[in-house]
Amino acid sequence: MHFDIVIVGGGAGGLELAARLGRKLGPRQGRERVLLVDRAVFHIWKPTLHEVAAGTLDAHQEGLSYPVLARRNHFSFALGELAGLDGERRLLTLGETRDEHGGVLVPTRTISFGRLVLAMGSGSNSFGTPGAEHAHVLEHASDAQRFHAKLLAAFARASFSAEKTLSIAIVGGGATGVELSAELIEAHNELLESLGSEQRFRLDIALVEAADRILAGLPEQISAQARLALERKNVRVLTATRVTEVRRDRLLTTAGEIPADIIVWAAGIKAADANREFGLETNRINQFVVNDRLETSVPNVYALGDCAACRWQGDKLVPARAQAAHQQAGYLAGVLLAALQERRIDAPFVYRDFGSLVSLGENKGIGNLMGGLSGRNFFVEGLIAKWMYMSLHLNHHRAILGTGKTAVLALARLLQQRVSGRLKLH
Ligand SMILES: Cc1cc2nc3c(=O)[nH]c(=O)nc-3n(C[C@H](O)[C@H](O)[C@H](O)COP(=O)(O)OP(=O)(O)OC[C@H]3O[C@@H](n4cnc5c(N)ncnc54)[C@H](O)[C@@H]3O)c2cc1C
Known part of the structure; x- marks a missing residue:
């Protein structure tokens, strides 16, 4: 099996990248050239996990199946976990997927790639x-x-x-x-x-x-x-x-x-220990070290999001945030599309910090917004901050579903809450 672009990890960054590439290439080329791999069968935006944990969001309602997203956005999807990488021969291995009784669902597979993007996120430390x-x-x-x-x-x-x-x-x-x-x-x-x-x-x-x-x-x-x-x-x-x-x-x-x-x-972040096994340079917390073009130490292998260590403002790293993964996905979409047309984009990735928003419950948020040109820091709180926080989630859905479907989904969820209540007790 060969794909020009393989993305491992369909989270905040990887899924947006696959959707952008697939939509740009169209139904015929997208499916042939772009493959997204994830070890899960459905996608859920990670910043909502605390709501799933508290029961104020239903993972089954919120989750979106990868095969459906792949069909709508014109890319291919493979269920599997990255188990090995041969950067020189441009081959990756996906380990077996097993059911809850230990039976093999999907056997181990080898996939050849032209370019590989690692977007496997991180865990806590x-x-x-x-x-x-x-x-x-x-x-x-x-x-x-x-x-x-x-x-x-x-x-x-x-x-x-x-x-x-x-x-x-x-x-x-x-x-x-x-x-x-x-x-x-x-x-x-x-x-x-x-x-x-x-x-x-x-x-x-x-x-x-x-x-x-x-x-x-x-x-x-x-x-x-x-x-x-x-x-x-x-x-x-x-x-x-x-x-x-x-x-x-x-x-x-x-x-x-x-x-x-x-x-x-819920303290700290650390990428998977297995990241050390793939022959790429990693840092103390197992992130893949990338340059300002998001290239790892092996040619044609890129990394983005939480699993990437990308320098920012001197000796700092681009923060592990959905906002950063989103910006990096946008940058790599341009780089990879240009590469498919045998062009090269020389501009480096530049992270722009638009501020941070934190949810403090259903109707309250808090955060700061960075003023674009003035560089000033604006403090926001209350319902406005909460709405801005929610708009980040909607933006992610817009990137993978389009504006119309995002609006329908948001309305459906609002109505569902009105009928069943906000708290899930089963
Ligand atoms: C509770 C919580 C709240 C948060 N709130 C915010 C917030 O308000 N704002 C903000 O900006 N950020 C927030 N974050 C951080 C944000 O979620 C991450 O920075 C962001 O999701 C990183 O995106 P990513 O694409 O790098 O990885 P992820 O979104 O974590 O996606 C990684 C994907 O890779 C897959 N994967 C992992 N390993 C493998 C493998 N070996 N093989 C195949 N697939 C694999 C996973 O299944 C997953 O789908 C929050 C995080 C948490 C946990």
Whole structure:
């Protein structure tokens, strides 16, 4: 099997790239020349995983099947996990895909490529903390669904317990930890509305951050406002507190023990250890080192998004954000289309930081926007910030579904929520 362009990883960046290329090449050429590989059968935009975990978003409604996206956007799709790469011979190997009983669904395959783009994302970073395996992570849709199932069981247990309390400890006060805390509080509030007074229980959330403020990568004003908003919702925010060990039922920290029924690890990022096996230069956290054209150390192999380490503003790296993956997908689409026509684009990739937005629940957000020409930093909060945050999600859908279908989908989801409620309790 040969494709001119193979993209491994159909996430925020890889899927947008495949869709752009396929649509540009059209139904006949796109399917013949562009292949997207993912180890999952459906796509879900990763920044919504905290909502799936809290039950305020249904993964089955939100998820979009890759084969359908491939048909609509004129590219080919293969289910599989990257298992080997021979950069010199331009061959990649996809490992076997097995069903839940261990039976082989799809055998191992070798695919030859003209150009390869690695867009395999990243996971969280436990920094070698002992016992971190006891904590939930939010790396894939399946993690979020597993967490949700555990949360529902914990809700039931707490509402019939003598203590009438459920404790959740979240490690990491970055966007994931902050957004998850706010979403869990809203899910709990919504649940309480449907419970009698006998069954009501308290939700105690501890958000633990090693740095001296949450959202440490964002301006101080945003950290302070986000902390205030969370504390108003009764989230215990512990900053300058390092987790030294995770146990099944508690965190050991530099500020003492934090008992918890559920623990979530949402700190740091690290790409897959397997990335070291592909013969490409990688950094300390297993990201593929790329130059300002997103080329890895092997010719004709590119990397984008969270799995790529691309220099920015001197010694910093382009941040691991959906916004960066989106911009890199746009850049590589131009480079790869030009290459198919035997042209070359010499302009380097330049990351533009448009600011950051963090969701603090259904009707509240917070963030900063960078003024394009003035370079000034604008603070936004409340409903406006939340709408802007939601527009990022819609933009992603627009890139893979087109404007009309995105509008229909958004309306359908709104109506569904009106009928079934926001919280998914099954
Ligand atoms: C809860 C949460 C909230 C977030 N909120 C925000 C936010 O508000 N704003 C923001 O900008 N960013 C946010 N992020 C970060 C953002 O999700 C990532 O930066 C972005 O998704 C990276 O895109 P990507 O294309 O590099 O990888 P991903 O979107 O992670 O996609 C990687 C894809 O590769 C596939 N894959 C992985 N390994 C293999 C393999 N070996 N073989 C085949 N396929 C493979 C995966 O199945 C997946 O589909 C959030 C992240 C989380 C977890």
